[in-house]
Amino acid sequence: MSTFPPHQPEPMVRGGLPVRALVFERDSHACAAMLRTLEACGFAVTRVSSAADIVDALRDGLPTVVVADLFGDDRLFDDLRAGLAASPAQTSLIALSGTLSAQRAVRWMRSGADDVLVKPIDPLELRAAATRAAERLVIRLRIAPTRPASGGDPLAAIVGSDPRLQRALDMARAASRVRSTTLIQGETGTGKSTLARAIHESGSRAGRPFVEIACGSIPEALLESELFGHVKGAFTGAVADKKGRFLAADGGTLFLDEINTATSTMQVKLLRALQERAFEPVGSDETIQVDVRVIVATNQPLERLVDEGRFSPDLYYRVHVLPIDLPPLRERTTDLERLAVHFLARKSAEIERTILGFEPDAIETMRRYHWPGNIRELENAVERAVILCDGARIGAGHLPDRVLRASTIGAQADAPSPSLKLNSIPAAQVSPQAQDARTLSQRLRDPERAALLDTLEKHGWNRTQAAKALGINRTTLYRKMRDLGLTHLGEAG
Secondary structure, three states: OOOOOOOOOOOEOHHHOEOEEEEEOOOHHHHHHHHHHHHHOOOEEEEEOOHHHHHHHHHHOOOEEEEEEOOOOHHHHHHHHHHHHHOOOOEEEEEEEOOOOHHHHHHHHHOOOOEEEEOOOOHHHHHHHHHHHHHHHHHHHHHOOOOOOHHHOHHHHOOOOOHHHHHHHHHHHHHHOOOOOEEEEOOOOOOHHHHHHHHHHHOOOOOOOEEEEEHHHOOHHHHHHHHHOEOOOOOOOOOOOEOOHHHHOOOOEEEEEOHHHOOHHHHHHHHHHHHHOEEOOEOOOOOEEOOOEEEEEEOOOHHHHHHOOOOOHHHHHHHOOEEEEOOOHHHOOOOHHHHHHHHHHHHHHHHOOOOOEEOHHHHHHHHHOOOOOHHHHHHHHHHHHHHHOOOOEEOHHHOOHHHHHHHHHHHHHHOOOOOOOOOOOOHHHOOHHHHHHOOHHHHHHHHHHHHHHHHHHHOOOOHHHHHHHHOOOHHHHHHHHHHOOOOOHHHHO
8 A cells, every 4th residue: 555754745736836626425423534634734725526527617617636436436436537528627537436347447448548446445555546637637737738619619718607697698608609799798807808819719600710809999080990990191190001800800700898988979880880780991992891890898888888878779789789797796695715716716827826825814814805896806915915925824814904894894894792782772762863864775775674584584494485575586686685684693692
């Protein structure tokens, strides 16, 4: 049996990127023992409940040692190996089984398992196998540092399992197969540019140009020239012909970001270019025809801008062919930690730091913050934390001050007053002046708070059952509980 010194160095991969371990084991006691063993080796460890969950977890692309009990089932082994091969992550598989013939063990090793262990598992044997697996990943990443996204699908590499995000990705896949204009709506920092590029790279135009322009970053006087080009002498300073972005994207994709900032005059010109795929360069009478797929994005709802008279209805209906809505990060509560881990892996590799993960207080602090800058702000916060962290894990103190301040305020707002119980002051004792001073929104919150509180109490503060009874999803229930100050009442009661 292989052994090694008790202070075995933590498994590393290229650029200081830590190796993660995923454990699939149905026996809770055996699983707990394996988790402790792997954590002692320096792995960031996660338990999964099925082989399918392993493949889903690998979508973030992190190098991973997979420890899986396959119950001597060849079909389960083959399915898992196919899933690992199609994932964007480099993986090393340690297959476990309680009953395993020598013939099957040889077959599994020849088919891609890096180690095969027979249960019950000896901790030292598991440590040795996991260390060997990590070393193999180092070699593989040095030989082939990049792999295509799952099945060659760039959209599958977008991190997140939130249902709204998945609906957006389904629409994006449909958009990638056609030339029709696509509209991406979402707040600043939600990943509109990333999604637009993934749509381009997922379709038949992947090998053609992808041209991006932010309409809001260019003065109106220059935007027309940037989009459609100009001829020599068209205006002062036009000393030579210039090819515009529409022509540069011919055969490929043109991404018009911040289309909501375009002036009414520019909206008219864009409408014609989108309808006819034709335009005239500034100062020229020659009409140029192009084959270009256009993706537009806005950080404000265009329908509202149309109602306010600030956006052309004709242009709105022209771009609203395939609308895709990207949810803000504060509504993707299930994706926050996964995104943070994804950025940690990337930034650790770029800066060549060795950081294994986040402390629980850092995760809780990030969950309490509303992230007005969305995914872009989270990425910057993680990069800052990686730079400042001088230990193995990022703590709350490594996060930006604004995140810490907001988390502290949120915690204070969520906590019930120690001197007062809920509804402890009868309404009759509240002065009429105090009641009149309350805003309409505050008054409307009371019935909603009472309804949520009543439902939660009826279901013994079981959030899943309460959400089902209310006809909302659990994420929405959590958000409403937080906003209405009900987060800790179930624990206190």
